[in-house]
Amino acid sequence: MSFVPHDQADRQHMLETIGIQDEEELFATIPQNLRLTQRLKIPGPLDEENIRRIPQGQFSHVCFAGGGIYRHHIPAMVDALANRQEFYTSYTPYQPEISQGVLQSIFEFQSMMAALTGMYVSNASLYDGATALAEAALMAIRAKQIKRVLVTRATNPRFRSVLKTYLDNTGVKLQEIPFDMASGQVERFSLERLNGEDAALFVQNPNFFGILEPMDCIAKFARQSAFWGIVVSEAVSLGLLKRPGDYGPDCVVGEAQSFGNPPNAGGPLLGFMCTTKEHLRRMPGRVVGLTKDSRGRQAFCLTLATREQHIRREKATSNICTNEGLCAIRAALYLAAMGPRGLRAVATQCVAGAHQILQLIQQVGRQPVFKGPFFHEFVVQLDADKRKALEDDGIIPGVPIEYYYPEIKNGLLVAVTEMNTREDWKCLLENL
Amino acid sequence: MSFVPHDQADRQHMLETIGIQDEEELFATIPQNLRLTQRLKIPGPLDEENIRRIPQGQFSHVCFAGGGIYRHHIPAMVDALANRQEFYTSYTPYQPEISQGVLQSIFEFQSMMAALTGMYVSNASLYDGATALAEAALMAIRAKQIKRVLVTRATNPRFRSVLKTYLDNTGVKLQEIPFDMASGQVERFSLERLNGEDAALFVQNPNFFGILEPMDCIAKFARQSAFWGIVVSEAVSLGLLKRPGDYGPDCVVGEAQSFGNPPNAGGPLLGFMCTTKEHLRRMPGRVVGLTKDSRGRQAFCLTLATREQHIRREKATSNICTNEGLCAIRAALYLAAMGPRGLRAVATQCVAGAHQILQLIQQVGRQPVFKGPFFHEFVVQLDADKRKALEDDGIIPGVPIEYYYPEIKNGLLVAVTEMNTREDWKCLLENL
Amino acid sequence: MPARESIDHSLEILEPLLITHSRPGRNKHILPDPFKPCVPDELLPFMNPEEVRLPDVAEVETVRHFTRLARMNFGVDQGMYPLGSCTMKYNPKICENIAERIRNIHSSDKHPMHMVLRALAALQRYLEEICGMDACCLWPAAGAHGELTGMLVVKKAFQTRGEDRSVVLIPDTAHGTNPASCAIAGFTTRNIPSGPRGFLEAATVKAHLDKDVAALMITNPNTLGIFEQEIHEIAELLHANGSYLYMDGANLNAILGISRPGDMGVDCLHVNLHKTFGTPHGGGGPGGGPVLVQSELERFLPIPRIVHVPRELFTLSYSFPDSIGMVQSTLGNVSVLLKAIVYIIRLGPKGLLEASRTAVLNANYLKARLKDHFDLPYATPTLHEFVLTDKRQKEQGISTMDMAKALMDFGFHPPTVYFPLVVSGAMMIEPTETEPLSELDRFADAMLTIAEEAAQYPQALHDKPELTPVTRVDEVYAARSLCLTWDMLESKDDGAVSK
Amino acid sequence: MPARESIDHSLEILEPLLITHSRPGRNKHILPDPFKPCVPDELLPFMNPEEVRLPDVAEVETVRHFTRLARMNFGVDQGMYPLGSCTMKYNPKICENIAERIRNIHSSDKHPMHMVLRALAALQRYLEEICGMDACCLWPAAGAHGELTGMLVVKKAFQTRGEDRSVVLIPDTAHGTNPASCAIAGFTTRNIPSGPRGFLEAATVKAHLDKDVAALMITNPNTLGIFEQEIHEIAELLHANGSYLYMDGANLNAILGISRPGDMGVDCLHVNLHKTFGTPHGGGGPGGGPVLVQSELERFLPIPRIVHVPRELFTLSYSFPDSIGMVQSTLGNVSVLLKAIVYIIRLGPKGLLEASRTAVLNANYLKARLKDHFDLPYATPTLHEFVLTDKRQKEQGISTMDMAKALMDFGFHPPTVYFPLVVSGAMMIEPTETEPLSELDRFADAMLTIAEEAAQYPQALHDKPELTPVTRVDEVYAARSLCLTWDMLESKDDGAVSK
Ligand SMILES: Cc1ncc(COP(=O)(O)O)c(C=O)c1O
Numbered sequence A, B: 001m002s003f004v005p006h007d008q009a010d011r012q013h014m015l016e017t018i019g020i021q022d023e024e025e026l027f028a029t030i031p032q033n034l035r036l037t038q039r040l041k042i043p044g045p046l047d048e049e050n051i052r053r054i055p056q057g058q059f060s061h062v063c064f065a066g067g068g069i070y071r072h073h074i075p076a077m078v079d080a081l082a083n084r085q086e087f088y089t090s091y092t093p094y095q096p097e098i099s100q101g102v103l104q105s106i107f108e109f110q111s112m113m114a115a116l117t118g119m120y121v122s123n124a125s126l127y128d129g130a131t132a133l134a135e136a137a138l139m140a141i142r143a144k145q146i147k148r149v150l151v152t153r154a155t156n157p158r159f160r161s162v163l164k165t166y167l168d169n170t171g172v173k174l175q176e177i178p179f180d181m182a183s184g185q186v187e188r189f190s191l192e193r194l195n196g197e198d199a200a201l202f203v204q205n206p207n208f209f210g211i212l213e214p215m216d217c218i219a220k221f222a223r224q225s226a227f228w229g230i231v232v233s234e235a236v237s238l239g240l241l242k243r244p245g246d247y248g249p250d251c252v253v254g255e256a257q258s259f260g261n262p263p264n265a266g267g268p269l270l271g272f273m274c275t276t277k278e279h280l281r282r283m284p285g286r287v288v289g290l291t292k293d294s295r296g297r298q299a300f301c302l303t304l305a306t307r308e309q310h311i312r313r314e315k316a317t318s319n320i321c322t323n324e325g326l327c328a329i330r331a332a333l334y335l336a337a338m339g340p341r342g343l344r345a346v347a348t349q350c351v352a353g354a355h356q357i358l359q360l361i362q363q364v365g366r367q368p369v370f371k372g373p374f375f376h377e378f379v380v381q382l383d384a385d386k387r388k389a390l391e392d393d394g395i396i397p398g399v400p401i402e403y404y405y406p407e408i409k410n411g412l413l414v415a416v417t418e419m420n421t422r423e424d425w426k427c428l429l430e431n432l
Numbered sequence C, D: 001m002p003a004r005e006s007i008d009h010s011l012e013i014l015e016p017l018l019i020t021h022s023r024p025g026r027n028k029h030i031l032p033d034p035f036k037p038c039v040p041d042e043l044l045p046f047m048n049p050e051e052v053r054l055p056d057v058a059e060v061e062t063v064r065h066f067t068r069l070a071r072m073n074f075g076v077d078q079g080m081y082p083l084g085s086c087t088m089k090y091n092p093k094i095c096e097n098i099a100e101r102i103r104n105i106h107s108s109d110k111h112p113m114h115m116v117l118r119a120l121a122a123l124q125r126y127l128e129e130i131c132g133m134d135a136c137c138l139w140p141a142a143g144a145h146g147e148l149t150g151m152l153v154v155k156k157a158f159q160t161r162g163e164d165r166s167v168v169l170i171p172d173t174a175h176g177t178n179p180a181s182c183a184i185a186g187f188t189t190r191n192i193p194s195g196p197r198g199f200l201e202a203a204t205v206k207a208h209l210d211k212d213v214a215a216l217m218i219t220n221p222n223t224l225g226i227f228e229q230e231i232h233e234i235a236e237l238l239h240a241n242g243s244y245l246y247m248d249g250a251n252l253n254a255i256l257g258i259s260r261p262g263d264m265g266v267d268c269l270h271v272n273l274h275k276t277f278g279t280p281h282g283g284g285g286p287g288g289g290p291v292l293v294q295s296e297l298e299r300f301l302p303i304p305r306i307v308h309v310p311r312e313l314f315t316l317s318y319s320f321p322d323s324i325g326m327v328q329s330t331l332g333n334v335s336v337l338l339k340a341i342v343y344i345i346r347l348g349p350k351g352l353l354e355a356s357r358t359a360v361l362n363a364n365y366l367k368a369r370l371k372d373h374f375d376l377p378y379a380t381p382t383l384h385e386f387v388l389t390d391k392r393q394k395e396q397g398i399s400t401m402d403m404a405k406a407l408m409d410f411g412f413h414p415p416t417v418y419f420p421l422v423v424s425g426a427m428m429i430e431p432t433e434t435e436p437l438s439e440l441d442r443f444a445d446a447m448l449t450i451a452e453e454a455a456q457y458p459q460a461l462h463d464k465p466e467l468t469p470v471t472r473v474d475e476v477y478a479a480r481s482l483c484l485t486w487d488m489l490e491s492k493d494d495g496a497v498s499k
């Protein structure tokens, strides 16, 4: 089995045209000692039906897991269109004359992301929220002579891990700003103490615990740092909260999986970066711009390529090439399908649901770990055995976070979205 | 909720253009006494997620049910293409300039069906195998002055029921030719006795019991009738058996659901009719023909419309209008994906599997009801309680046929296809 | 640069027939093969000794072939498709999703079928409520199949009564399937004029009534888009005569939640799910043509029927001795039925009402924009569709056909043309409720442009369309040369078109 | 007929921006609302008091908008896409189907994740076997991400050894991501010439080796399609110097089952699932760039790693103290990984071998057909791709860009152009194994036609393409006017393009 379309006669004709007898001759340049002599030890070929029979896991229907990846309603339209062959079987739109579909869709993605974040511009996507944060830090390094990158410890720990990996060889120090154990918000004294002109500051809001950070206050401090960015890990929050751009950051980066991309066992995700006019030419990743064709008609193409690796090589703003194009198109489709009221309604459902459920949880005697205002996630304590028992019953009560935050013993991050039904929370409460 | 795209301003503007104040005025021609005053008592509106949550039945994975509807492998390609919006959101291709996709696909369907059946021509589809048989009988009535329609009793009983319904008001008598209780084939004496110049004869092969009819012999008799047709209920048999057209019938009709259309809880199905040059203009249903455009390029369009209801009205060859276009396109996709070896291999798997499983069943002491040669179905006896117990365990051992054939007490029609795994038949045998 | 043409087949053949790609050995699709592939000896005499005659083509070629074909086709998802009486509305994607769920269920698989039957029983109830009728049969596979089913029910009712009535009255505006279905059901049809105001007058019906009249078959709103204002009176006349009123419900999209056939005195009707209830038309089906009747006729409905012992399973029953019998092998086009259910509950009562109200608003808006530029044969107000003619453009030699073809270059599907037959050169325009105002305006602007061109440069219009995959297709040549399969092409081939 | 243009927006704007359809109230999508939609008072200060700035458009308009956009795009399913080094092969539909299954699994849902991890562990094994390497990390989201990961591993290895090597040698044929990735990993790069025969000579490497050289980053076959014939010698030189050999596996499609990087002496490489393993490129991702290493480097691979206690669950472990850390939030582009598994087992060992053999055959066939008509800068035999230049056509003023654009009118995607940088006016042609002979011939014929046109009517080629949705796009204007969102368009709008 292969997807090779040739019959024997085709191969024969081709060999004759090439002017050789035997296909082996085509590989003459590969030294004999580098040739594989036995067959690869992999299974297959398998027919489609046997592939379809490979066992599949049944996902838990009662699920309060979030922590950076969220289950949200995806309008049927999104799949119907993102699955168009013209979209998914095309390459990066290097040739604009036959790529207007992808180009315009991404231009619209950029437009909507910029509008939602309140920033000047958005790129065409980055791998995920974590690498987006890392890229933002690298951008800060390019922009300013910084010695330190500060990040709040209540920023998604996975984002911070990746950030650390990326910064390891830059000579720039990574420091974390602790959170206040009572409110779950950033510890203001530490923020004040660590902040400085030699630093770039990154703050996730809502933070990993779902807590809303005191952004006005943070913004005031942040102005003293060389560069500051706001990290968004739950893009749906953009439908309800003040636009991060309104706090005046240098960039807004994060994860937009929530926009039309299913959890997919972890990925693909959708990193994004929005920034200011000032930093535009330092921004990593593809950007689509509006232009015209030779007949004067509106058209789109990739632009600002001089920032990119294929032109600037080691001096590029990033090494990124293939990004998450189709996920960005899905996000564009999603945002178009939801519209202004839809996105706000979803965000409102999330907030309302989380608060209503926490209230019920409090009634059965469990208190949230943090007292700060929150979006659609909150932390409670639940011992591991109890949690595992629930999981075995197909109820995912949340994401355990003790591994990342040992100080929060048995910490469980509970996320509520519009996908949680009444039955879900009854089920959760009865079993808690 | 509705899929109406207007906002309030749009409606206002439209009313002004129409020159009325109130939308109510648009309905002035509907007498007041015919107006509905209360709201319809139906549920909804429901959002997409709540619709997705409507419980769905889990189908039985171990399934030997056939009897006219078969589970076959459908290449992934078939869905990927049949679900193209250009195909499924279009109407019957009345306007060829913007319908070449549907037209050429159906032309190719016709070509492949004619080649497979060995007939001169195929139409673009009929509702299902049952109505196809009924339409064939009506065609016979139009073609010849017949008084009787003969059909073998081993023809799919559902087809015969529909045939009866259609013939009820034609003045033509319907007679059934019994089968031989030993072989399961047509009873030759009855065939000889009933057959005649005033009759049209229809024979299903393989018959409803999966038995292969003695077609050479039948064909000899059939030549004495005014008209005769072969009914195909399992289109996959065309991949292995002699082409029905080679026996010289006036038409070959039946069901082609097996060609790329899933069982779908019963439908849509795919009726087809293939016939001779002689009967071409009597054939019911749409036909696509090859032609050219004003620049001389190859093009396709619906043709022979003068047979049809929209031109001939009560004198049309049929009342059919909307047929099963997309199912025919699926069949074209399926046949293209399978190719000549693929279709034969599937048919071979079916035959081989049925014989191998019957052998094993015989080893555990159950005998088939009929001794005749068979394709991929056979009849055994299994009492109803046993069958229900199996069904409750998610094993469908076959289709019970006693309702249609009371003389076969506890008759169970077992169908085997390439979709039945080794595990399936172990499971069946162990539980039998 | 003639060289280009030689390699770019587009000048001769846009997309070659699949068979032209066929070479032995190219198809490499592998199949599930749970069994040792041997055919028992006793079957050998039944087998075809020859290779199966199908194209032998690689997967990638097949995929590209049909992808390119799809791209040569126009569907509702590309733009307005105002095919009168066909109700080409937007097909919600969620309906497609849900229908996919039943794909692997065999109709003999009792447990999942219980769920399916429960859903179908709900659809019956919804349709009964929407139409104001007492009972429903979902099995007819399309509108014409529903007509036949309904007329067989009527026939059977008379047979049961011992009456032998053979005539069905049909207004001249009726769709061709109406008389054709009556013919199969064993009736003869009598064409009656729909009158100068575009609707059937009770007086006309009265004049045609006699004891041989089994039924009147009426479409309401009719194919002129006009509500049959005397329908209730007509129903009373028919009933007094012992006849039935059959309604062709193809145009139900005008009156959802507004007026119900049952309240009009209709005894039997069919609806078209692939029109009114948003199921896709699939390039010519599968559709759905459920039939609804009043209680008097219920016992004649086709078998099987869904029965439900409360708190028990939903099952099928065949024990209806007065039934006309079966009309389809199984349960009709089940997945289409499922899409219709999803459509109905997605919209709910308010949504259905809004759909009809907007369908009527859209049609009237378009009519308002066009009526000064084209001949409008009837002054009577219309609902969801309206008919124009080419009378004015004919003066410049421009026909309905020319205008229909010209519309394609603007990115529209043309309206239904030359129907209904009572109107010469008819253009029957049904925008449906899902067309946005901007698209209606674009369409009106295109029509006005065409009208202007007809007046000023009529000649050019005969060459339309120009921007479509193929230009005007020669339908006469198709009927004359009659090439219906690729084998016929090969046998008659002059080498010009096949390769 | 100027009237047509006024209503047909095609002369100005093919498909208006979605925002132009926006009017308050048009979007009527209803949402699940399990909760009373009230926001607690304490959150009010955090809320955006204004309306969210998204287009307010009806579902049907959105569907049509993106359907029309899709139709303006070219993908592999429409025709040959010989983008060199990108391996644009056919994407099997079954892979898409299977990947859909995991869509609703949250990565914290342990039970189904066990199945997912088991599948991913199998993919690791398959890739190890195919590449002849000892260990694998699947998380990098694309090739460049794999490069970075691999180079961080190398960096870490030196740090652990206590060596501070800062230089990576990179041949001049390398892809731009190679130096860019090295830079992020904290290396400086040194460009080395690949030699007159189009492959890197061991002598060249030797001349550049010193104790500062951490690694050589090589692409094999390289971007000229030439096998790096001295790679094994080069590996030995590097190893003797204490340096590593990194291989960019973007071109692995040439050598599946034929030659394995591990056997060449490669210490670390990445592969591109969206090239070699048939996962779709999605108009620019998501892709997959797994990294493979020899056992010496295994302990530095990113966390988490999949661990499997036999007969127990597959789980993730973070307890690898020498690891470079995490490189992606979760498990990479999981659904892409799943598609790659399906691809591999669908083909099996013979199928993978046949794929590579045919990819090489196809490229050589095309080269044989074209080499007499275009400048072929290197005589060395090539594998899966080859590079031509515009040297001959330049004499008539026709550039690679002109020829690339002209190809579009024949229904092809152009090759990769102006890369690799060592070749002036490069056209890098990679047909892949899934192109049928007929399509290769059609492509060759098109190229020859263009060559002829370049010789005879060069002027016309500057105006290509003509048959595409838009004609030649002004990239300079885009960079100069810099309109990157619709808000920018509005603010700078002269009224010409926005509405
Ligand atoms: C008024 C009318 N009646 C009946 C029909 C026939 O319906 P179907 O095509 O579903 O058989 C149509 C379809 O065009 C119609 O418009």
Ligand SMILES: Cc1ncc(COP(=O)(O)O)c(C=O)c1O
Pocket: A320, A321, A322, D084, D085, D086, D142, D143, D144, D145, D175, D177, D178, D219, D223, D248, D250, D251, D272, D287, D288, D289
């Ligand atoms: C040789 C080579 N290396 C690396 C890359 C980068 O891979 P990706 O786009 O997946 O990041 C490419 C992609 O074009 C390539 O061709």
